[in-house]
Amino acid sequence: MLREVSAVFIGSYTLMLIVGLLRLSQGPAAYESFLNAVQSTAGVTLSLISFIFALYHSVTWFGVTPKAMPLRMGGKAVPPAIIVGAHWLVWAIASLLILLWVGV
Amino acid sequence: MRQAFRQLEVLRYDPDTDSAPHFQTYEVPCQDDWVVLDAINYVKENLDRTLSYRWSCHMAVCGSCGLVVNGESVLACHAFLRDYPEKIRVEPLGNFPIERDLVVMIDDFVEKLRTVKPYIVSKKERAIEFGETLQSPEKLAAYKQYADCINCLLCYSACPQYGLNDNFVGPAALALAHRYNLDSRDVGRSARADVVASNPGIWECSFVGACSEVCPKNVDPAASIQQMKIAITADYFMRLLMPWRKP
Numbered sequence: 001m002l003r004e005v006s007a008v009f010i011g012s013y014t015l016m017l018i019v020g021l022l023r024l025s026q027g028p029a030a031y032e033s034f035l036n037a038v039q040s041t042a043g044v045t046l047s048l049i050s051f052i053f054a055l056y057h058s059v060t061w062f063g064v065t066p067k068a069m070p071l072r073m074g075g076k077a078v079p080p081a082i083i084v085g086a087h088w089l090v091w092a093i094a095s096l097l098i099l100l101w102v103g104v
Numbered sequence: 105m106r107q108a109f110r111q112l113e114v115l116r117y118d119p120d121t122d123s124a125p126h127f128q129t130y131e132v133p134c135q136d137d138w139v140v141l142d143a144i145n146y147v148k149e150n151l152d153r154t155l156s157y158r159w160s161c162h163m164a165v166c167g168s169c170g171l172v173v174n175g176e177s178v179l180a181c182h183a184f185l186r187d188y189p190e191k192i193r194v195e196p197l198g199n200f201p202i203e204r205d206l207v208v209m210i211d212d213f214v215e216k217l218r219t220v221k222p223y224i225v226s227k228k229e230r231a232i233e234f235g236e237t238l239q240s241p242e243k244l245a246a247y248k249q250y251a252d253c254i255n256c257l258l259c260y261s262a263c264p265q266y267g268l269n270d271n272f273v274g275p276a277a278l279a280l281a282h283r284y285n286l287d288s289r290d291v292g293r294s295a296r297a298d299v300v301a302s303n304p305g306i307w308e309c310s311f312v313g314a315c316s317e318v319c320p321k322n323v324d325p326a327a328s329i330q331q332m333k334i335a336i337t338a339d340y341f342m343r344l345l346m347p348w349r350k351p
Contacts, residue, residue: 004310004312064313067327068311068331069331
């Protein structure tokens with residue numbers, strides 16, 4: 001049930017991002033105060049909790065992919081570890097491409 | 105054989121006399137190899153003949169004795185007392201209306217099972233004289249685990265989505281739909297899609313996975329539902345991109 005609870009924090013984080021966009025559109029002063037709020041102790045704590053929940057969600061979600069897509073090759077079931085590993089591999093490649101694209 | 109007293113706190117409800125369910129505690133002398141069902145049977149035989157509950161095989165194959173014991177959905181014949189503390193709280197299956205004491209009304213499930221067409225839909229009806237349809241072990245392996253469902257309804261008791269919305273077709277009915285969809289002798293996938301692919305069908309499921317955790321036969325209904333989500337989505341795009349293709 002913990003994975004379901006993560007939706008609350010991911011939702012609140014998304015809301016925060018939307019508010020950030022709104023503040024950005026309202027000029028430098030508004031955006032400055034938004035940044036201060038996010039960088040406050042409470043803001044950082046909430047972001048950290050949201051990050052932990054997002055991580056928990058991703059790890060457990062990838063973990064159950066073998067149940068959603070049981071593959072058979074050569075008459076035998078593909079080991080679940082390979083299916084989970086493939087998801088992490090695609091995640092790593094996609095992350096790398098995005099990071100390169102944004103110029104990291 | 106060691107014997108020790110345990111406290112069984114059992115939900116009681118008589119629709120003729122009670123306004124609401126309430127708990128009644130019994131002191132039961134239990135053997136250390138007993139299951140919860142043995143303790144309940146002792147209560148019925150020696151302490152309180154008015155207690156109502158379902159059971160049959162006492163070996164986890166009939167699916168009759170589903171209960172909630174200390175908050176967990178289990179088969180009473182499969183829940184060993186050695187795994188529980190001295191005080192044991194026994195309630196009827198969750199998410200179903202209580203008929204009396206530990207007996208629930210499962211009509212909702214039976215109706216839903218009927219709507220998923222839990223039988224082989226053949227391409228052509230074959231007369232008996234033509235003999236059996238042959239199926240290789242590999243083809244059997246494709247659906248066998250989903251055929252193991254004993255309709256015990258622990259999955260419905262554990263499913264939070266069914267708890268929130270009892271329009272949800274539910275884990276067992278969907279797992280059985282999947283069992284027939286995967287069967288090589290069956291062509292009924294599109295016939296079942298009306299119910300299976302609807303909003304209260306597979307799409308109500310958010311993959312909490314509680315159903316598979318409590319299933320006593322390792323049917324893994326959660327997996328069956330996610331597999332159907334993928335299959336039905338693929339079907340949808342195939343119809344969109346290749347409308348001439350027969351389903």
